[in-house]
Amino acid sequence: MLSVARFHLLWLAPAVVLGALEVDLDSEDSIKAAAKEVAYDLMKYYHGNESGQIPGVLPGPPPAGDYYWWQGGALWGTMMDYWHYTGDETYNDVTFEAMQFQVGENKDYEPTNWTLSLGNDDQSFWGMSAMLGAEINFRDPPEGKPGWLYLAQAVWNTQAAPDRHDDTCGGGLRWQIFPGNNGYDYKNTIANGCFFNMGARLARYTHNDTYAQWAIKTWDWIMDMHYIDDKWNVYDGGHIPANCTDINKQQYSYNAAVLLLGAAYMYDYSNQSKEWEDRVNGLLDGMERVFFINGTLYEPSCEGGICKADMLSYKGYVHRWLAAATQVAPFCKDRVLKLLRSSAEAAVKQCTGGDNGRQCGFHWTTRVYDGQTGAGQQMDVLGALCSLLTANAKAPVTNSTGGTSVGDPNAGSRTTSLPENAEITTGDRAGAGILTAFILATTIGGAVWMGWD
Numbered sequence: 108m109l110s111v112a113r114f115h116l117l118w119l120a121p122a123v124v125l126g127a128l129e130v131d132l133d134s135e136d137s138i139k140a141a142a143k144e145v146a147y148d149l150m151k152y153y154h155g156n157e158s159g160q161i162p163g164v165l166p167g168p169p170p171a172g173d174y175y176w177w178q179g180g181a182l183w184g185t186m187m188d189y190w191h192y193t194g195d196e197t198y199n200d201v202t203f204e205a206m207q208f209q210v211g212e213n214k215d216y217e218p219t220n221w222t223l224s225l226g227n228d229d230q231s232f233w234g235m236s237a238m239l240g241a242e243i244n245f246r247d248p249p250e251g252k253p254g255w256l257y258l259a260q261a262v263w264n265t266q267a268a269p270d271r272h273d274d275t276c277g278g279g280l281r282w283q284i285f286p287g288n289n290g291y292d293y294k295n296t297i298a299n300g301c302f303f304n305m306g307a308r309l310a311r312y313t314h315n316d317t318y319a320q321w322a323i324k325t326w327d328w329i330m331d332m333h334y335i336d337d338k339w340n341v342y343d344g345g346h347i348p349a350n351c352t353d354i355n356k357q358q359y360s361y362n363a364a365v366l367l368l369g370a371a372y373m374y375d376y377s378n379q380s381k382e383w384e385d386r387v388n389g390l391l392d393g394m395e396r397v398f399f400i401n402g403t404l405y406e407p408s409c410e411g412g413i414c415k416a417d418m419l420s421y422k423g424y425v426h427r428w429l430a431a432a433t434q435v436a437p438f439c440k441d442r443v444l445k446l447l448r449s450s451a452e453a454a455v456k457q458c459t460g461g462d463n464g465r466q467c468g469f470h471w472t473t474r475v476y477d478g479q480t481g482a483g484q485q486m487d488v489l490g491a492l493c494s495l496l497t498a499n500a501k502a503p504v505t506n507s508t509g510g511t512s513v514g515d516p517n518a519g520s521r522t523t524s525l526p527e528n529a530e531i532t533t534g535d536r537a538g539a540g541i542l543t544a545f546i547l548a549t550t551i552g553g554a555v556w557m558g559w560d
């Protein structure tokens with residue numbers, strides 16, 4: 108009797124996870140259907156399009172909610188990729204509104220509201236999503252609004268400016284933009300990796316070699332600092348008082364991935380140079396060794412250490428950026444897509460959580476839901492599913508292969524102004540001016556206070 112009952116329990120066990128995310132990885136339709144569910148559950152975390160809420164941002168920053176401003180930028184890149192790979196336009200309006208709403212007063216993704224916590228990497232996450240918009244021909248804004256290329260150039264120009272690139276540690280970008288912020292004395296891989304990534308992509312898109320020269324300079328600096336070692340471990344950064352030699356040896360998957368995608372673009376831009384091919388392969392070797400267990404993506408710092416909310420979305424970037432790399436550096440296609448497929452398979456297996464029984468956790472290698480859902484976890488699995496759809500997806504365009512985004516090489520320089528939208532009324536502008544003055548006053552007050560602290 109007992110054994111029969113047990114048998115029945117086991118037999119029935121799958122019914123408990125009936126709502127679980129189901130996907131046949133051999134079928135593009137099935138992958139798209141699963142991605143649609145994951146995207147739906149992800150967008151439930153977004154309230155920026157509801158009355159009284161701020162467009163573009165996820166609830167936060169802590170303690171008001173779990174998410175920082177940069178994760179909004181990351182979310183919209185994820186949703187643009189979702190549209191690009193699946194053709195589902197459901198979230199395009201909300202994505203478009205968000206990307207335009209957060210451009211900031213100078214149209215360079217430095218909105219005054221978020222100044223106090225703004226790092227170069229935070230700004231870049233929006234900048235890289237804008238770059239993606241140009242590369243996949245995401246809906247162009249109407250005249251008078253900044254184009255995706257313009258915005259990417261604006262972010263890049265602010266970061267290439269001398270006030271961001273000082274001579275300490277022989278060059279490179281600091282993590283933080285503003286002297287009052289914690290981390291202003293830290294020159295790290297993510298800030299420089301994002302700048303390198305955008306430079307490589309801008310070079311390819313515009314055919315302007317200045318961007319590539321900066322990308323090479325940034326890569327060389329990162330190597331000179333030994334932030335990447337001879338085994339292709341990618342470390343986090345170093346502090347200016349130690350001339351950046353006190354290397355923090357934590358390894359985060361997004362550091363390696365942002366560099367890998369940039370290197371893949373440089374490979375394409377340099378007409379398939381062996382040098383960049385070797386760098387892509389080297390970074391891949393390191394990533395496979397450090398961040399994959401039996402073909403499943405694993406975040407050692409988080410899953411084997413102390414996990415911060417930021418880390419919970421890294422896996423999505425790894426999947427999306429590695430997938431994009433195969434489009435510009437096809438030599439790595441077989442190797443990368445095999446890895447992404449086995450990883451996505453494990454990722455989906457653990458999506459049995461939340462109210463509807465199909466939301467995802469973060470511990471993919473266990474294949475068992477870990478009890479915690481979030482926008483980061485959903486972005487990760489959405490990125491993983493989308494990364495399996497690259498084979499039939501259009502490669503990123505350039506301004507000579509169908510790219511329509513309008514740019515300006517001087518975007519973001521503080522003297523540039525966009526053609527004003529004639530429809531703005533005097534009343535709107537006065538209102539905006541008062542608001543800006545108020546925010547400026549409170550920001551300056553806040554900065555002074557932080558300085559004393």
Ligand SMILES: *[C@@H]1O[C@H](CO)[C@@H](O)[C@H](O)[C@H]1NC(C)=O
Nearest residue numbers: 150151156157158197198201
């Ligand atoms: C906000 O966007 C979602 C799509 O993500 C949509 O379902 C919802 O109706 C929108 N809400 C408002 C108030 O427009």
Ligand SMILES: *[C@@H]1O[C@H](CO)[C@@H](O)[C@H](O)[C@H]1NC(C)=O
Nearest residue numbers: 161162208209210211218220
């Ligand atoms: C800045 O904050 C104000 C006040 O909360 C809000 O009304 C405005 O929409 C915010 N702007 C941005 C770009 O976040």
Ligand SMILES: *[C@@H]1O[C@H](CO)[C@@H](O)[C@H](O)[C@H]1NC(C)=O
Nearest residue numbers: 275276277278331332350351
């Ligand atoms: C600091 O590091 C840079 C870059 O490696 C080097 O050129 C410079 O000589 C170093 N300065 C000191 C004081 O060690």
Ligand SMILES: *[C@@H]1O[C@H](CO)[C@@H](O)[C@H](O)[C@H]1NC(C)=O
Nearest residue numbers: 312313314315506507508516
């Ligand atoms: C692409 O952009 C460059 C500027 O970087 C410009 O010289 C060139 O004419 C553009 N090409 C097309 C087809 O628009």
Ligand SMILES: *[C@@H]1O[C@H](CO)[C@@H](O)[C@H](O)[C@H]1NC(C)=O
Nearest residue numbers: 264313315316317318516517
């Ligand atoms: C190329 O980019 C640099 C750096 O932004 C800019 O100064 C220069 O004007 C650009 N050249 C062209 C032809 O667009």
